Amino acid sequence: MKSGLFAVLPLLAIPAFAAESTASPPVIVAWREKPPYYYTEDGVEKGFMLAYGKEVFAAAGIDAHFVREPQKRIWANFEMRKPNYCSLSWYRLPEREAIAQFTIPVYTDPPHTILVSPASAAKVQAHASLASLLADPELTLGVVDGVSYGADLDERIARAGNQTMRRTVPTTNMILMLAANRFNYMLADRNDWGHMRAHYKEMASVIQYDVPDLPPGLKRYILCSRTMPASTIERLNQAIRALPKPATPYK
Template identity: 55%
Template sequence: MNQRALLAGLCSALFSGAAWSAPATLTVAWRDKPPYHYTEDGMAKGFLLERARSVFDSAGLTVRFVNEPQKRIWANFQHGATNYCSISWYRLPEREAVAQYSQPLHEDLPHTVLIAPGMANRVKAHTTLASLLTDPTLTLGAVEGVSYGPALDAMIKTSKNQIMSRTVETTQMLRMLTVGRASFMFADREDWEFFSAKNKASQSVVRYDLPDMPAGMKRHIVCSRDVSQETMNKLNQAIAATGGTNNPGHSKPTK
């Protein structure tokens, strides 16, 4: 075979994909949850979004990040989306049924209780979480469709409080609390610190920490079942190489 024929054969193989094919692009979805990941002035921001970008970059993966609502993200997993990942999720049995989990990306602090204006004395009359959840005269504001962690989810389900459940973002529930739509709510401490720094109305809300609040949960990257074990291994190695769960955002969220 002469040199011209050899080169022609190599080019044909390359263009046909026989010798090489580009790796599939992963779609990485994130939902609005400031200060973890959110949009401000048209820019995607957030300490955990930045960390996730660093992890995927360190893993050498081709990705595109998209902002999608929580319900759509999990509907995509349930309906068999391919080459699809999402960031910052608790490990729950119903989610493990439709997606595979990375090693922990971040570890939350325990939730805090936020008390509506004028309700501090009635809520603080309870010195434990167990006692607080037995009071039928108080209204608990809960964001529908999110998890507060398995332990707290179970306690909310059996609570004697009146439950005001709404399909809203956490920041919207926080605003509802400031105008007294509920007596109290549970919140991530990072969520509250970010919200209170930006909203004057939050000054009337009282933060209350209880001794029997469940420990903070770990957050993971989740991917569709078709994503290869090799890719998951790369993600886990990148998470470990970039600090595991010990990242700056844990104690000092981006404002």
């Protein structure tokens, strides 16, 4: 009797194991710390694009697990073609198209703005255009290294006649260095600046300056690994079409 029972047990275990192996794992959706788009505050996840991203995946009926990861790790995962992997929300650039799939646009940024150190107001505001500003060899432009300002601004920064101070730091740190007069000016995401100005009293001395030839804001997209099925991208696209776009918090 015992031998018959033990002979049946392995057979009973096989269907259960098979059911587990065929269950689809959740899609990992990575986001980096970039307030007010996505960030943590007092241990709570916040951000208007993080909330919108969760709505998109839910509306698409896709089981998703949202995780915070450093920017370099996100791009390394795309380069390695990590399966079941997406990220919120990025500009569309040629080098990114080679390693990731893009949904339709989820958001359009407001134009970048110019931030000026307290001691440099007269020097910077003597220029009535971005073209003139970028051509001045007496000015030092601060650049957050390792990020894109969009293809147009990236190219113009690369060709600038300014001296350039590049630092691999968060934007917050770069603006604090600007407030301390470490360099003359920088370009900034208007939403980033609006959030930081409201949360850091040390930035009160920084001057915002706009010129007419700042390029229009760029579109942002959800990116997924090259191994993601096309059907999943289409489900995301359908959800994006159906949902209202997120409102811009700062203009």
